[in-house]
Amino acid sequence: MKILVPVKRVVDFNVKVRVKADHTGVETANVKMSMNPFDEIAVEEAVRLKEQGAASEIVAVSIGVAQCQETIRTALAMGADRGILIETRVETQPLAVAKLLKALVERESPGLVILGKQAIDDDCNQTGQMLAALLGWAQGTFISKAKIGDGKAEVVREVDGGLESLVLKMPAVLTADLRLNEPRYASLPNIMKAKKKPIETLTPEALGVDVTPRIATLKVEEPPKRKAGGKVAGVAELVDKLKNEAKVI
Amino acid sequence: MNFELSEEQRIFRDQVRAFAECHLKGGALARAHSGSYPRDIARLMAANGLFGIALPEAVGGQGGALLDSVIALEEVSLACPRSGDVIQAGNFGAIRTFAEYATADQRQRYLKPLLAGEMLISVAMTEPDAGSAVTDLKSALKADGEGWRLSGSKVFVTNSEEADLFLVYCRYGPGVEGIGSVLLERGAEGFEIGRPSQYMNGESWCPLFFDGVYVPPENVLLGRGGFKKQISGFNVERLGNATRAQALGRYCFNQARDYALSRQQFGRPLCEFQGIQWKFAEMEIQLEAARLLLYRAATRAETGLPSAQDTSIAKAMCNLAGHFAANESMQVMGGMGYSADTLVEWCLRKTRGWLIAGGSLEMMKNRIAEGIFERRFSQRPPRAGARAGADG
Ligand SMILES: Cc1cc2nc3c(=O)[nH]c(=O)nc-3n(C[C@H](O)[C@H](O)[C@H](O)COP(=O)(O)OP(=O)(O)OC[C@H]3O[C@@H](n4cnc5c(N)ncnc54)[C@H](O)[C@@H]3O)c2cc1C
Numbered sequence: 001m002k003i004l005v006p007v008k009r010v011v012d013f014n015v016k017v018r019v020k021a022d023h024t025g026v027e028t029a030n031v032k033m034s035m036n037p038f039d040e041i042a043v044e045e046a047v048r049l050k051e052q053g054a055a056s057e058i059v060a061v062s063i064g065v066a067q068c069q070e071t072i073r074t075a076l077a078m079g080a081d082r083g084i085l086i087e088t089r090v091e092t093q094p095l096a097v098a099k100l101l102k103a104l105v106e107r108e109s110p111g112l113v114i115l116g117k118q119a120i121d122d123d124c125n126q127t128g129q130m131l132a133a134l135l136g137w138a139q140g141t142f143i144s145k146a147k148i149g150d151g152k153a154e155v156v157r158e159v160d161g162g163l164e165s166l167v168l169k170m171p172a173v174l175t176a177d178l179r180l181n182e183p184r185y186a187s188l189p190n191i192m193k194a195k196k197k198p199i200e201t202l203t204p205e206a207l208g209v210d211v212t213p214r215i216a217t218l219k220v221e222e223p224p225k226r227k228a229g230g231k232v233a234g235v236a237e238l239v240d241k242l243k244n245e246a247k248v249i
Numbered sequence: 250m251n252f253e254l255s256e257e258q259r260i261f262r263d264q265v266r267a268f269a270e271c272h273l274k275g276g277a278l279a280r281a282h283s284g285s286y287p288r289d290i291a292r293l294m295a296a297n298g299l300f301g302i303a304l305p306e307a308v309g310g311q312g313g314a315l316l317d318s319v320i321a322l323e324e325v326s327l328a329c330p331r332s333g334d335v336i337q338a339g340n341f342g343a344i345r346t347f348a349e350y351a352t353a354d355q356r357q358r359y360l361k362p363l364l365a366g367e368m369l370i371s372v373a374m375t376e377p378d379a380g381s382a383v384t385d386l387k388s389a390l391k392a393d394g395e396g397w398r399l400s401g402s403k404v405f406v407t408n409s410e411e412a413d414l415f416l417v418y419c420r421y422g423p424g425v426e427g428i429g430s431v432l433l434e435r436g437a438e439g440f441e442i443g444r445p446s447q448y449m450n451g452e453s454w455c456p457l458f459f460d461g462v463y464v465p466p467e468n469v470l471l472g473r474g475g476f477k478k479q480i481s482g483f484n485v486e487r488l489g490n491a492t493r494a495q496a497l498g499r500y501c502f503n504q505a506r507d508y509a510l511s512r513q514q515f516g517r518p519l520c521e522f523q524g525i526q527w528k529f530a531e532m533e534i535q536l537e538a539a540r541l542l543l544y545r546a547a548t549r550a551e552t553g554l555p556s557a558q559d560t561s562i563a564k565a566m567c568n569l570a571g572h573f574a575a576n577e578s579m580q581v582m583g584g585m586g587y588s589a590d591t592l593v594e595w596c597l598r599k600t601r602g603w604l605i606a607g608g609s610l611e612m613m614k615n616r617i618a619e620g621i622f623e624r625r626f627s628q629r630p631p632r633a634g635a636r637a638g639a640d641g
Contacts, residue, residue, distance in 0.1 A: 014270065034263060034267075069256075070256055070259065070260065073256060073257075073260060074260050074263070074264075077260060077264075185264045185265075185267060185268045185297055185298075186260065186261075186264050187297075187298035187311065188261055188298055188302060188311040188312065188313045188317060189298070189306060189311055189312050191257050191260050191261050191264070192257060192312065192313075194257075194260075195256075195257055
């Protein structure tokens with residue numbers, strides 16, 4: 001079975017993002033970029049499935065500018081077998097990404113697509129669901145456990161207030177939650193081996209997908225600065241303020 | 250000329266950074282203040298492919314280049330300064346000279362546990378009467394059947410309280426040509442490890458005493474004439490020392506930068522005072538220059554061992570820049586920088602030691618001058634009727 005793992009290049013989670021001066025988005029020039037952390041978990045899961053013998057090939061795919069190749073290369077260093085870069089300068093939105101992935105699924109015929117549950121830049125949390133809908137496949141979102149059996153996948157989902165166990169018919173789309181696994185660090189020998197693994201470059205046009213954004217961003221603003229708090233002399237004053245100023249008790 | 254790291258180097262750096270942020274950053278203060286060698290960290294690093302980075306895969310290394318180990322050492326030191334010493338021990342220190350010259354049998358016995366972080370090796374070179382003039386060392390071997398008997402003593406050996414194995418510089422006969430080295434296991438009969446003294450950086454060193462310690466022939470690392478080779482291996486150790494000095498300076502710089510952005514005096518953040526801004530500009534100039542010289546020395550080490558000239562320049566510059574930045578960062582941070590609640594004061598103490606250890610700043614300058622004038626300058630007093638320049 002082949003597994004397709006989409007990986008997104010995002011601003012590194014350690015970076016304190018700054019809004020661009022013209023308020024059209026956040027500054028990404030000269031900012032450290034990394035693989036979306038949830039996608040790392042997705043890659044790790046695919047690699048583990050391959051190590052267990054449940055998968056035979058892992059294809060990592062990224063959509064975006066040429067530098068996304070480095071994100072793919074990181075996935076290859078973690079254990080993916082080959083990569084596909086769909087190169088575009090358009091800032092693709094979830095529906096466009098889902099359509100591109102659908103086109104790739106039709107071309108590659110994987111048995112499983114594992115995505116991160118969301119990307120930490122736009123926090124959309126839509127792509128996996130849209131892809132499953134477009135393909136008409138079963139979906140297991142926010143998973144913290146996956147067991148691949150004969151023609152079916154048993155997954156545990158992290159839902160509000162607890163865990164939900166599902167059996168999905170394969171092929172299926174899975175989206176990884178934080179507790180699914182702890183991704184490995186790519187070792188230097190594997191990083192060097194990844195250099196020799198192939199990366200194919202495609203374009204949205206070649207796949208016949210229109211990626212024109214359908215949502216326009218009007219303005220991006222910093223959240224309001226938190227005002228400095230006040231100090232209280234003791235419990236009595238605190239209770240008084242909670243009662244009479246904040247009116248919460 | 251290309252000043253960018255390659256894609257593989259960038260990916261490796263990012264992986265090491267992620268590892269260090271996740272596993273080492275927490276507990277950095279406690280680790281630095283504890284003084285003892287963190288074996289748990291050594292095993293963790295070994296398990297994550299951070300030992301033997303520049304050694305061939307065939308001997309259990311990671312198959313990388315010297316620059317890869319420099320990158321790893323920088324990233325680890327920036328997250329946890331004390332953990333940098335562990336990368337040093339697993340890549341740059343005695344382990345590197347050992348791996349370069351060990352016989353297949355010696356590798357078999359020692360390299361695997363060393364690369365697993367289970368075993369620790371130290372280099373014992375300096376003696377009470379042989380510091381900068383290291384070729385004056387007196388620890389000597391006497392033939393005994395197939396093997397040898399070692400007598401003498403050593404001082405200032407890093408990790409001497411905890412090391413399991415010692416790479417001991419010693420002599421088979423007179424002169425520089427008489428110098429080689431042997432491997433001694435802790436606990437060997439006649440090998441006494443004395444009472445620990447404390448360094449300014451909080452680490453300890455113990456005097457080592459050899460009283461006719463038997464050295465079997467299979468524990469000879471380098472025979473007569475091995476000194477030059479040993480120093481070639483030691484140049485890697487020096488680059489590790491340089492890397493840590495520069496990285497600790499940068500660590501302090503980063504702390505001080507955050508501090509200058511948030512600390513307010515006279516109703517404005519410290520970074521708005523020009524007197525403070527210029528400190529940062531000077532630190533940046535020094536640290537960036539140091540890093541470029543360091544990367545150059547590592548990149549040009551085609552055989553894996555850097556040249557003496559490149560190493561001396563890089564070490565001198567990194568030692569000075571690291572110490573300067575630690576000191577200036579402390580000044581920027583005022584009483585907070587001077588207190589043990591941050592690692593800046595520890596980094597200042599640590600970087601001070603590197604102006605002495607691994608060949609002092611003055612000895613580096615002596616070496617650089619020899620390169621400039623293409624001449625050997627003997628440091629010894631002229632002997633009547635003899636031209637200077639015969640040895641060390
Ligand atoms: C933190 C630390 C860790 C160390 N770890 C080890 C270790 O693991 N193994 C080991 O074997 N040793 C180790 N050493 C010892 C170190 O190698 C020596 O301290 C160093 O070589 C200097 O020798 P010395 O201390 O005897 O000083 P000396 O050689 O006595 O020098 C005293 C001063 O005179 C200067 N000087 C000497 N000769 C000249 C000259 N010709 N021209 C100009 N100036 C000169 C020196 O630069 C220095 O400033 C360590 C030292 C330190 C501080």
